[in-house]
Amino acid sequence: MPHKSASVKTIPDIVVGRLPFYLRTLRALAAEGREITSSSDLGNRLGLTSAQIRKDLSYFGEFGKQGLGYNIPFLVDQLRRILKVDRVWEVVLVGFGDLGRAIAHYHGFHDRGFEIRMVFDSDPAKIGQSLAGFTVDDMNAMVEKVRAAKVRVAMLAVPATSAQKVADLLIKGGVRAILNYAPTTLNVPKGVAVQNIDPAAHMQHMTYYLEP
Amino acid sequence: MPHKSASVKTIPDIVVGRLPFYLRTLRALAAEGREITSSSDLGNRLGLTSAQIRKDLSYFGEFGKQGLGYNIPFLVDQLRRILKVDRVWEVVLVGFGDLGRAIAHYHGFHDRGFEIRMVFDSDPAKIGQSLAGFTVDDMNAMVEKVRAAKVRVAMLAVPATSAQKVADLLIKGGVRAILNYAPTTLNVPKGVAVQNIDPAAHMQHMTYYLEP
Structure with a gap:
């Protein structure tokens, strides 16, 4: 349960809380050698709807191209930066x-x-x-x-x-x-x-x- | 992150997910010898607003009396029943x-x-x-x-x-x-x-x- 003091920004805390699971799943896809994924592919893997995934990611920018899906290494980098785990x-x-x-x-x-x-x-x-x-x-x-x-x-x-x-x-x-x-x-x-x-x-x- | 297949009932899964923390806190209050609490007291302990707590509990019934607060042992029993942990x-x-x-x-x-x-x-x-x-x-x-x-x-x-x-x-x-x-x-x-x-x-x- 998130503490209320964590929710000071405009992005809902529940959305922030899902990003680590997106990142984890994208890295697993990368480990399988995949380079491209889609919101429906991610949704299937995460037990979420593709609409939810598109909406969550849209808070942070434009990461996918209509019909082309998401570039996995790029999205991994972006999520690591957003979550500030591009460092140790x-x-x-x-x-x-x-x-x-x-x-x-x-x-x-x-x-x-x-x-x-x-x-x-x-x-x-x-x-x-x-x-x-x-x-x-x-x-x-x-x-x-x-x-x-x-x-x-x-x-x-x-x-x-x-x-x-x-x-x-x-x-x-x-x-x-x-x-x-x-x-x-x-x-x-x-x-x-x-x-x-x-x-x-x-x-x-x-x-x-x-x-x- | 809750799995979507868990959210088949009308009560939001996020509300269900907070109930174990309400129960945990109520039991800690009971262990301190307390018999009555209020939504603002619970809210302070849980880092939530009192409105949130009243709204969450209202999904499951009328547990408090206006101005009298919640009877702790009663609410503990009710939450254990709702969460089905009135058994092992x-x-x-x-x-x-x-x-x-x-x-x-x-x-x-x-x-x-x-x-x-x-x-x-x-x-x-x-x-x-x-x-x-x-x-x-x-x-x-x-x-x-x-x-x-x-x-x-x-x-x-x-x-x-x-x-x-x-x-x-x-x-x-x-x-x-x-x-x-x-x-x-x-x-x-x-x-x-x-x-x-x-x-x-x-x-x-x-x-x-x-x-x-």
Whole structure:
């Protein structure tokens, strides 16, 4: 669920939220050796209508030619630029339990614009541990280290009970985007984006549609 | 991103998708000992306007009394009923790599309506392993075992390259809701719900709003 403070521009946040899936699909097409696609092709792959895709992309410019479709490498470049992942963002990961470890091991971030550079935990048993190429640092040093490195993006994999406190520290250190894995809603000031990953919420979204 | 096949009812899918967050917040309020809340209180906690919350809830009935607010235990019961998590759904988890293991270890599902009952992998080195109370089963037996147990809900934590194939098998076994952790869009028939967990996509959604 997008946080309302994220929706300050005129482009609907829900449209922005679909762009990463367009980009992901276009890159998969490119990996298959494809050079051209169409809104109906993209729509089929994404479970959306072609009209929706044309409308979403039209917010950002003219990317296709009538009857000729979209040039995939061009549209990939444009979407990477629009989403600002034509660079690599340094990321701070907080929390090195089972979930934090799985996140640290995950290889799918770099290729999509993100590199975990710092890992913090408050558990003395975890501080100093090296795993997956990271050394876990003391959360007490987090604000200073995040600020010194000018890190703007964080992943929060701490228990719900400490998530707000840790988020406040991250923001104090200059973080402006938080991927929140804790099952609690964060209160953040304007100008800070939050996205929530709550698998149980996604599951409940689906059971609504299930016949028992 | 919701799959279009999920949006067959008249209630907007985006509204349905917010209900689990309302429920989560109401339960947190109940855990604090609160009995009554208001749409503005809920709105503050959720980063939404009170008008949005009143409108969303009005799709499902009259839950509050003008000037008296919402009775929390009552609204919790109603939302659990609406989302069909006033019961516990058995879940099949496919994929027992780092991510699958973290999912299996996660304790936040049962309390919200889900219990992982089966774990499958295709890696002979993992089949037969016991961890976190589960014994990893052979994916070759999955369709039959899922069908026999009438499992309707699955979590997919396999690589993107095998996700569609595994999803097809799950659907063959009777699964109707798939939480897809693989960074690829699944093609599923009507009547099957898919929700995607793609942390990199969420991160890209946020970097759109960042000033470098």
